[in-house]
Amino acid sequence: xxxxxxxxxxxxxxxxxxxxxxxxxxxxxxxxxxxxxxxxxxxxxxxxxxxxxxxxxxxxxxxxxxxxxxxxxxxxxxxxxxxxxxxxxxxxxxxxx
DNA sequence: GTTGAGCGTT
Numbered sequence: 001x002x003x004x005x006x007x008x009x010x011x012x013x014x015x016x017x018x019x020x021x022x023x024x025x026x027x028x029x030x031x032x033x034x035x036x037x038x039x040x041x042x043x044x045x046x047x048x049x050x051x052x053x054x055x056x057x058x059x060x061x062x063x064x065x066x067x068x069x070x071x072x073x074x075x076x077x078x079x080x081x082x083x084x085x086x087x088x089x090x091x092x093x094x095x096x097x
Numbered sequence: 098g099t100t101g102a103g104c105g106t107t
Contacts, residue, residue: 012098
């Protein structure tokens with residue numbers, strides 16, 4: 001198990017600092033990032049947070065998952081590493097059709 | 098509005 005949290009259901013107005021502040025109320029945030037679409041520089045509506053320990057990650061999930069933020073329902077869960085997804089793992093990142 | 102990048106041609 002890791003300490004990385006996936007945070008979905010974010011408003012497009014939420015940014016990394018907002019995300020960190022939200023989770024910091026329920027544990028020690030080591031890092032937080034809202035994923036921005038690199039083509040539009042706007043939020044994709046989800047992000048990632050890393051807590052100091054798994055224990056704090058768990059309580060952050062329990063406290064924030066299913067709640068609302070900036071008018072949207074939050075989904076909080078342990079994340080999986082991006083390398084685990086076949087879409088961008090080494091061998092070809094960009095589509096070439 | 099649901100799982101993060103960019104490098105560059107293996």
